[in-house]
Amino acid sequence: MRGMYTLFKKEIWRFWKVSFQTVAAPVMTALLYLLIFSHALATRLEVYPGVSYTAFLVPGLVMMSLLQNSFANSSSSLIQSKVMGNIVFLLLTPISYLEFFLAFLAASMARGITVGLSVFLVTMFWVHLPLIHPWYILGFALMGSAMMGALGIVAGICTEKFDQLAAFQNFIIMPLTFLAGVFYSIHSLPPLWHQVSRFNPFFYIIDGFRYGFFGQGDVSPALSLSIVAVSFVLISMATLQLLKSGYKLRG
Amino acid sequence: MTIPAIKIEQVHKSFGKLDALRGVDLQIEQGEFFALLGPNGAGKSTLINILAGLMRPGSGHLSVLGHDVVTDYRKTRRLLGVVPQELVFDPFFNVREMLRFQAGYFGCGPENDPWIDEVLEGLGLTDKAYSNMRSLSGGMKRRALIAQALAHKPPVLVLDEPTAGVDVEVRQMLWAFINRLNKAGTTIILTTHYMEEAQTLCSRVAMLKQGEIVALDSTRNLLNRLQTKQLRLKLQGALPASLLPLKRGESGDYVTLNLAATTEVEYILAELRAANVAVEDLQLIEADLEDVFLDIMGHQP
Ligand SMILES: Nc1ncnc2c1ncn2[C@@H]1O[C@H](COP(=O)(O)OP(=O)(O)O)[C@@H](O)[C@H]1O
Ligand SMILES: [Mg+2]
Numbered sequence: 001m002r003g004m005y006t007l008f009k010k011e012i013w014r015f016w017k018v019s020f021q022t023v024a025a026p027v028m029t030a031l032l033y034l035l036i037f038s039h040a041l042a043t044r045l046e047v048y049p050g051v052s053y054t055a056f057l058v059p060g061l062v063m064m065s066l067l068q069n070s071f072a073n074s075s076s077s078l079i080q081s082k083v084m085g086n087i088v089f090l091l092l093t094p095i096s097y098l099e100f101f102l103a104f105l106a107a108s109m110a111r112g113i114t115v116g117l118s119v120f121l122v123t124m125f126w127v128h129l130p131l132i133h134p135w136y137i138l139g140f141a142l143m144g145s146a147m148m149g150a151l152g153i154v155a156g157i158c159t160e161k162f163d164q165l166a167a168f169q170n171f172i173i174m175p176l177t178f179l180a181g182v183f184y185s186i187h188s189l190p191p192l193w194h195q196v197s198r199f200n201p202f203f204y205i206i207d208g209f210r211y212g213f214f215g216q217g218d219v220s221p222a223l224s225l226s227i228v229a230v231s232f233v234l235i236s237m238a239t240l241q242l243l244k245s246g247y248k249l250r251g
Numbered sequence: 252m253t254i255p256a257i258k259i260e261q262v263h264k265s266f267g268k269l270d271a272l273r274g275v276d277l278q279i280e281q282g283e284f285f286a287l288l289g290p291n292g293a294g295k296s297t298l299i300n301i302l303a304g305l306m307r308p309g310s311g312h313l314s315v316l317g318h319d320v321v322t323d324y325r326k327t328r329r330l331l332g333v334v335p336q337e338l339v340f341d342p343f344f345n346v347r348e349m350l351r352f353q354a355g356y357f358g359c360g361p362e363n364d365p366w367i368d369e370v371l372e373g374l375g376l377t378d379k380a381y382s383n384m385r386s387l388s389g390g391m392k393r394r395a396l397i398a399q400a401l402a403h404k405p406p407v408l409v410l411d412e413p414t415a416g417v418d419v420e421v422r423q424m425l426w427a428f429i430n431r432l433n434k435a436g437t438t439i440i441l442t443t444h445y446m447e448e449a450q451t452l453c454s455r456v457a458m459l460k461q462g463e464i465v466a467l468d469s470t471r472n473l474l475n476r477l478q479t480k481q482l483r484l485k486l487q488g489a490l491p492a493s494l495l496p497l498k499r500g501e502s503g504d505y506v507t508l509n510l511a512a513t514t515e516v517e518y519i520l521a522e523l524r525a526a527n528v529a530v531e532d533l534q535l536i537e538a539d540l541e542d543v544f545l546d547i548m549g550h551q552p
Contacts, residue, residue, distance in 0.1 A: 006355030085339035091305055092333050093356035094325040251306040
């Protein structure tokens with residue numbers, strides 16, 4: 001137990017020591033999106049009745065930051081220690097594959113939620129958001145960060161170099177989050193894209209999370225939460241299987 | 252009967268077509284100072300990595316103090332301290348932080364701090380305790396790596412080429428420290444390229460060649476095994492014909508003769524006197540572990 005807790009603590013330290021890069025920078029990015037998109041589109045769009053476009057945008061940006069940073073934490077830590085070779089120090093310890101998974105997962109969630117919360121707190125200066133269903137907000141934040149933390153572990157294990165990981169991030173994670181309805185309601189999309197979006201698990205996370213704030217969304221939040229939870233469980237099972245087999249870690 | 256520190260039974264490991272280990276059997280007792288020798292690519296690191304759980308054995312069994320390294324890995328990893336061959340480190344931490352975290356992975360808490368201080372002291376790292384790992388020199392990194400392996404106070408320490416690229420002074424300091432650990436009861440297993448190191452430090456030696464153990468004996472017995480002591484002579488005159496069969500080589504003024512036994516010296520001197528050849532200088536050279544190593548590696552197993 002203490003071994004797992006130490007690993008968790010180390011992973012927290014790792015991002016906290018460089019929090020300028022790992023927390024402040026993504027908050028800054030989110031604010032830039034908010035500034036540019038709300039300025040460009042605020043007067044023309046009202047997605048939900050009574051909700052300004054700027055207000056609509058904030059939960060999407062919070063969740064996008066949360067997802068990307070949860071993923072970044074586990075994946076970059078793993079790839080770095082693999083490239084540096086210092087992952088052996090972890091592999092030499094009695095920490096089990098389950099503990100390994102939980103420690104990396106929890107640290108990723110902590111980073112994602114820290115960044116998401118920071119984005120939310122900073123935007124409070126400009127935008128007032130209702131919090132109609134706080135439990136949904138919390139539920140989607142936890143599920144979303146957990147799913148991405150687990151996905152980050154898979155990516156960290158399967159890739160061998162930084163550029164492979166960057167490709168994974170730029171060609172899979174970024175498009176999926178961007179196309180998940182951060183900047184628009186999928187109802188405003190042409191029918192084909194509307195249908196395609198429904199296969200994107202990130203769409204459900206963002207829609208459900210937004211429902212927590214405004215009490216309205218494109219699909220039922222309970223359905224969304226179930227889909228996200230099932231995705232998380234499937235990804236976790238796959239991750240645990242990988243870790244148990246020692247794939248790319250123990251020859 | 253005490254439980255052996257390490258027991259290795261019929262361990263095989265292959266990488267694709269390459270058989271890196273071909274049925275290794277080896278037992279190391281508690282408290283031994285043991286050397287695993289062999290040329291590059293013999294399989295030493297592979298064997299250590301399997302023992303440490305960094306690789307899985309193809310077949311066979313390995314145990315540490317009676318616990319199987321596959322089925323009871325949580326126990327065996329606590330019992331082992333492993334210094335990997337590569338100079339790897341975590342660039343995020345200073346030496347002390349790194350040691351605290353490493354000990355923490357093994358379940359040790361603040362109660363372990365005095366031991367960490369002791370290790371830092373013993374390895375001459377005290378004034379580097381707050382330096383970032385990145386900023387350390389190669390020799391210092393190697394010492395930090397040894398400290399890291401010791402962080403959780405393991406009863407068995409395995410060092411994979413710990414002195415590669417380390418200067419002589421530091422090497423002696425390292426061995427003094429490791430000797431002290433051994434005297435205090437820690438079992439030490441090392442691989443090295445420096446034969447004189449193995450000869451002076453280790454009580455028992457295994458030689459590995461192409462994945463097979465080709466020699467396993469006490470250092471004393473191995474040295475005795477190579478009977479060919481040598482006699483180096485500086486003579487005034489030519490070597491008598493009767494002694495030519497013993498001749499091994501010549502360099503400068505000296506001629507070297509093979510001795511099957513020390514008693515042959517008497518015979519050689521008698522022959523020289525009979526031939527009226529005066530002896531200006533005479534040296535008796537004992538075989539060292541390097542000779543034994545070359546001799547054994549030279550034979551086909
Ligand atoms: N991960 C690996 N994949 C493929 N071949 C390997 C791997 N590790 C070691 N080998 C090969 O196995 C043999 C033994 O290597 P090693 O155990 O490192 O030797 P030593 O430590 O005695 O120099 C070498 O031929 C080496 O190339
Ligand atoms: Mg080696």
